[in-house]
Amino acid sequence: MRISDIISETIREMLEASAAGTAEIRRNELALLIGCVPSQINYVLESRFTPEQGYVVESRRGGGGYIRITRVQMDKGSALMHLINSIGAELDSTAARVNIANLFYQRIVSEETARLLSAAVANNTLREIPPASRAAFRANILKNMLITLMNSAERS
Amino acid sequence: MRISDIISETIREMLEASAAGTAEIRRNELALLIGCVPSQINYVLESRFTPEQGYVVESRRGGGGYIRITRVQMDKGSALMHLINSIGAELDSTAARVNIANLFYQRIVSEETARLLSAAVANNTLREIPPASRAAFRANILKNMLITLMNSAERS
């Protein structure tokens, strides 16, 4: 079995054991326990616990530092998850507006949040992006924001 | 738990308990109580009770000296306006993170909103933007979102 599998397995078990869906590790400690170089932990986090895969990773250096991995819960924002999955590589501004409006009408996000999302993907905001690649940027930005929303939904 | 957390926690409790939002401490006394070196108190004040984070620290040396920490709450509209004006044509990701964190620390935006803002301007989100133009793009997105927040603040 690969070391990276052992690491991700360990983290997944910790997430499983946590009611909050959160695992907090000390990078050096875990590396020592598993018997790998510390940066290997980063590699695993970057390759298997990405936002796209439904995880959020936060960390802090210095004395008492840590790495916290949080799993996004589906049920809390299945609508969000659904929307995220439905967004392809590109998204035009009309589709974005409609989707965001739907989130608001379904009371999945507040009015303020809906406005924020709209502002981030508005053509006006993206005006410096070549029109040809705007749709791709818009899809990317919106997805990242929605993933964040899923995560904070789970937290509360 | 870190010593610095214990110190900041203690101060925050004092602020919480005070109707005026003021905490007054004797540096040596608190250091002795907590069990740390006195200068550690300064470190905590410098790192977590800065003006940026909405605190004013005053002190006096000599016999009967003291350190007084006061929480100042700027109204949301002005705080947002101030931030918007302070953002120039470009904004690197570190500055963005700090500014957004400050909005949260000052209770001007919720944690969810802070996360949304962060997600929108994260390097990861903007990874398809040529690095050379990222800072400009980031400034633009953030400003647009902040303006939206200001507008919804006015409404409420």
Add this chain to the structure above:
DNA sequence: CAAAATTTGACCAAAACTGACCTTGACTTT
């Protein structure tokens, strides 16, 4: 075999913490 994934280690950055030395202010003594 070529491409992708994994593994490693040297070097970097940030946060926390410490202690020696400095400055200020109130009070006391001349």
Add this chain to the structure above:
DNA sequence: AAAGTCAAGGTCAGTTTTGGTCAAATTTTG
């Protein structure tokens, strides 16, 4: 007053404790 004493707090550079980055080397995959 002026000088001396002592009780605060202030500074800052250095150390320690963590995690982050990146590119080269190695292994796995297709």
